[in-house]
Amino acid sequence: MDGLEVTMLRVGYPAKFAEEFLGDFPHEIQLIPLPGSLDREIDIDVWIPDPYAARAIKLWPRLRGVRLVLALMAGTEWIPGVVGPHVTICNARGAHNIPTAEWTVSAILAMLKHFPFYLDVQHSGRWMRRFEASGHYMDLTGDKRPLYPPVLVEELTGKTVLMVGYGAIGQQIERMLAPFDVEMLRVARSPRAEPQVHAVSELESLLPRAEVVVLILPLTAESQGLIGTRQIALMRQGALLVNAARGPIVDTNALVEALNAGRIRAALDVTDPEPLPEGHPLWSCPNLLLTPHVAGSSPQFGPRAMRTAADELRRYMRGEPLHNMVQAAI
Ligand SMILES: NC(=O)c1ccc[n+]([C@@H]2O[C@H](COP(=O)([O-])OP(=O)(O)OC[C@H]3O[C@@H](n4cnc5c(N)ncnc54)[C@H](OP(=O)(O)O)[C@@H]3O)[C@@H](O)[C@H]2O)c1
Numbered sequence: 001m002d003g004l005e006v007t008m009l010r011v012g013y014p015a016k017f018a019e020e021f022l023g024d025f026p027h028e029i030q031l032i033p034l035p036g037s038l039d040r041e042i043d044i045d046v047w048i049p050d051p052y053a054a055r056a057i058k059l060w061p062r063l064r065g066v067r068l069v070l071a072l073m074a075g076t077e078w079i080p081g082v083v084g085p086h087v088t089i090c091n092a093r094g095a096h097n098i099p100t101a102e103w104t105v106s107a108i109l110a111m112l113k114h115f116p117f118y119l120d121v122q123h124s125g126r127w128m129r130r131f132e133a134s135g136h137y138m139d140l141t142g143d144k145r146p147l148y149p150p151v152l153v154e155e156l157t158g159k160t161v162l163m164v165g166y167g168a169i170g171q172q173i174e175r176m177l178a179p180f181d182v183e184m185l186r187v188a189r190s191p192r193a194e195p196q197v198h199a200v201s202e203l204e205s206l207l208p209r210a211e212v213v214v215l216i217l218p219l220t221a222e223s224q225g226l227i228g229t230r231q232i233a234l235m236r237q238g239a240l241l242v243n244a245a246r247g248p249i250v251d252t253n254a255l256v257e258a259l260n261a262g263r264i265r266a267a268l269d270v271t272d273p274e275p276l277p278e279g280h281p282l283w284s285c286p287n288l289l290l291t292p293h294v295a296g297s298s299p300q301f302g303p304r305a306m307r308t309a310a311d312e313l314r315r316y317m318r319g320e321p322l323h324n325m326v327q328a329a330i
Pocket of ligand 1: 075093165166189193215220293
C-alpha cells in the first residue's frame with residue numbers, strides 16, 4: 001500500500017462512541033461516524049462495526065469499499081458470513097480479558113459461597129433459612145458426612161479447575177485464580193507443555209477430575225455442542241460448569257435436564273438461544289446463576305477496544321503483520 005492511499009483511509013465507526021475515545025487513531029485517516037441506519041450508500045475503507053451484531057448487519061448493505069473490518073469484540077463468528085472472503089477481519093483480542101476473567105472468578109466464588117441462595121434468604125428476611133444451605137450442599141455434592149458446624153459455604157482454595165480454552169482470557173483467569181492455589185487442568189485445540197495444556201481430544205478423561213469446569217473458547221463447528229449429555233454425565237456430582245464463552249458450546253436441553261436432576265450446578269453468562277426468551281426453562285433451573293451476556297461490558301471495555309483497533313490500524317497502515325487477524329482477505 002503506498003503513502004497516498006494511506007492518507008486517504010476512511011474509517012467508519014459507530015457514532016454512539018464518544019469522540020474522546022478516538023484519540024489513539026492515526027491522524028492521517030478520516031474518521032466517519034456511522035449512524036444506526038443509513039438511507040444512502042457510503043464509501044469507507046475500514047469498518048469498525050457496532051458491537052451489537054444485529055445493528056452492524058443492518059448497516060452492511062449500505063457500506064461500499066470495505067477492505068478491513070476491525071471488530072471491537074473477541075467473538076467475530078457472524079462477520080465472515082456477512083462481509084465475505086475478500087475482506088480482512090481483525091478482532092479485539094485482549095480488550096475483553098479483564099472483565100470476562102473477573103466475571104468468571106466472581107461467578108465461581110458466588111456459586112461456591114452460595115450467594116444466589118443467600119440473596120433469596122435476604123429477600124425473604126428470614127435469618128434461620130441459612131441452615132437450608134447445609135441440605136443443599138449435601139444433596140448437590142453427595143457429601144453426607146456428619147459435618148459440624150453445618151456447611152454454609154464452600155471453599156475454592158485447593159479445588160481442581162478444568163479450563164476448556166487456554167487463550168487470552170483463559171490465561172487471564174488462571175492469573176486471577178493463582179492466589180486460590182487451585183489445581184489447574186488446561187485444554188486447548190493443540191496440546192503443549194509448560195504449562196501443560198491437553199488436547200481437546202482428552203477432554204472426556206479430564207472431566208471427572210474437576211470440581212469446576214470453565215468454558216472459554218470460541219464457538220466453531222468443532223466446539224458447538226462440546227458439552228452435552230455424555231460430557232455432563234462424566235462430570236462429578238455437584239461440579240460447577242461455568243460458561244463465559246458462547247451458549248451453543250453447551251447443549252441447552254442436556255444442561256436443563258442435568259440442573260433439574262440436581263446433577264451439576266452452573267454459572268452462565270451466555271445461553272443458547274440468545275436472547276433467552278421469557279419463560280424458557282433455563283430461567284427457572286435450580287443451582288444456576290445466569291447473567292444476560294454481560295461479562296465483557298465494563299466502562300473500561302469501550303475505550304480499551306478502540307485502543308486495540310487503533311493499534312491494529314496503525315500496523316495495517318505500515319504494512320506490518322496484524323496481531324489479531326481472524327480472516328485474511330483472498
Ligand atoms: N461472555 C462474554 O462477554 C465474552 C467476552 C469475550 C469473549 N468471550 C468468548 O470467549 C472466547 C475466548 O476468547 P479468547 O480471547 O480467550 O480467545 P483466544 O485467545 O483466541 O483463545 C481461544 C482458546 O480456545 C481454544 N480452542 C479453540 N477451539 C477449540 C476447541 N474446539 N476445543 C478446545 N479448545 C479450543 C484455543 O486453542 P489453541 O490455543 O490450541 O488455539 C485457545 O486456547 C471468545 O471466542 C468469545 O466467544 C465471551
